[in-house]
Amino acid sequence: MIAASHPPSRTLPRRRRRATLVVGVTIAIAVLAAIAGLTTGSFHTSLSDVASALMGTADGPTTVVVMGMRVPRMLAALAIGAALGLAGAVFQTLARNPLASPDIIGFSAGSATGALVGLTLIAPTASPAAGAWIGGILTVVVVMAIARSVGVSRERTILAGIALSTLLAAVNDYLLTRAPIEIARNADQWLHGSLVATTLSDVALLVGALGVLGFILVLVHRDFRTLELGDDTARSLGVRIGHLRLLLIVVAALLTGTATAVAGPIGFIALAAPQLARRTMGTSGIPLWGSAVTGATVLLVADVIAQRALAPLQIPVGLLTAVVGGAYLFWIVARTRR
């Protein structure tokens, strides 16, 4: 009895302690990155300037820079990173494959196509958000249909997503060459994935979406965890798998879609954050909230580096995550094939 019950009662708190520690360290890193992002830049602000700007007692220029630009950008980075981390965790758990992230299976390319169609063919002045949503969701539907028709062979699904991505990339290139130059330049900017132009209303939209979708995930969290045990076990535990999968795909797609709508496609966060979280926390499955915290921190750090690394040049953060994330994915492939 003692021998049987002892190990779990000891390892469980230890694991939990490790997870708590990791989340604490991650949040600390995020705080440091936030301070760096708020205080450095071409317009110098000290910590006390930032504090007084937050209190509403700073002078005009400081208030404009801190409250109008740096704070919304920081919050948007956190929210978008969290949304992408969550979406990645959901996709990867559903597909039981660390590569099934929204950008690899074509969601990002589809969002970009939707946005470009909107910008170049329908309403040049409107925000690309609606198009990005529709395009992304349509792409996921197509990939899922292909996945179903080829059987649930996961590698094929990923290859199909890659093939669809390349097709959509060609469509995107075509749309860019056909668009008038000023629209093309705008769209190209958006395609890089950048947080430069985020405003407080974007942040409100992001937080709202995160709140609603996160709440849905809280509601189904217990059933979500049973999916890791396999479909049959989950079914025998009374989970209605079909409905749950559909719901989860929609939630993950909406999370990615909202993030993409605000900042453009930002790759590899959804791919890397869940795996980073799982490894640092030492959990067997992919931790949902850990992925969200990790994603938020990674994107914030990336955005601060993107702003400052080659200053005054601002690298779109999507490009930076593509460099790092591409290298990371390459390393994973190389390592797992050994």
Add this chain to the structure above:
Amino acid sequence: MPDLATVTPPTAVTRLVTRHRAARMRLVILTVAMVVAVIVLTVASLAVGSRALAPADVIAALFSDRRDAAGVIVHELRVPRTLTALLAGACLGVAGVLMQAVTRNPLADPGLLGVNAGAAVGVVVAIAFFGVGTASGYVWFAFAGAASAALLVNAAARPGRRGDTVGLILAGVALSACLGAVVRIITLADDDTFESFRFWAVGSFERRDADVAAQVLPFAIAGLILTLVIARGLDQLRLGTDLARSLGTSPALTIVGAGAAITLLCAAATSAAGPLAFIGLIVAHIVRRTVGGDVRSTIVLAALSGAALTLASDVIGRVIAIPGEVEAGIVAAFVGAPLLLWLVVRRAS
């Protein structure tokens, strides 16, 4: 019962011979068809454009040195453009067949496996950091980039293992994404680099001057010769390493030679024409479907169909969006990407 013993072997052999003959027949027919296609497309490529010329004018301009409008257009714009497309296409077609033979992967393509992205990084580094402005200068950098990328992907995904398609493709996609973003960061940082790079990067044959084709021609020829040298070894390798060795082939040497040939061909094509994905994939697929996977007997066909396909992409791109142009790379992707999707889906069933 004795019937079976005496009848079956000859039938099997006969069937094999018939199939072999049919494949040879198809090879000859297809090769002739591709020669015709190349000729027709060459004429079309010289005639079609923002100022269309009648084929008769084209031929008249070609064989005289009169410098009227038609003469200038044909000699200075359309001939270089056409030659570059033919050369790049031939290189990519052969490279695609080689690549699929070496990796035994029906999805292998220079563009998909990161070779183009490697060459692009080479070119952008040449422009941004070394002030290189001509294709003859790019070509070395494109080589270095293409070769490094090819080696990296090969090392990462260990090609040659049957059935391991995902690893190779993923490694290529990951590397392409990473290198593509590096290229964009460099071009964002420097407007002049962006201007020079832009015209190279779209996989377009617009504004290629005659020197470009001439400058990369030696590399293309070297690649093709190397291909001819190692083709026999590659075909023997398909029988298995041991059998190939007993037939006098050195597997390691053959693979290294194939890698060198692929790099020469891709770098020549890419430095002349910009990154063109899918030409290799489409050509290799057509060749394998119609005449089989034998490398040696299909090199000429691969070169011809690559050239025809690339030129067709360029001509179509000039026609479908008048008065503008759609780059050949984009036109090729509109054919190649659905093919890739179809291959992926079909292989499952």
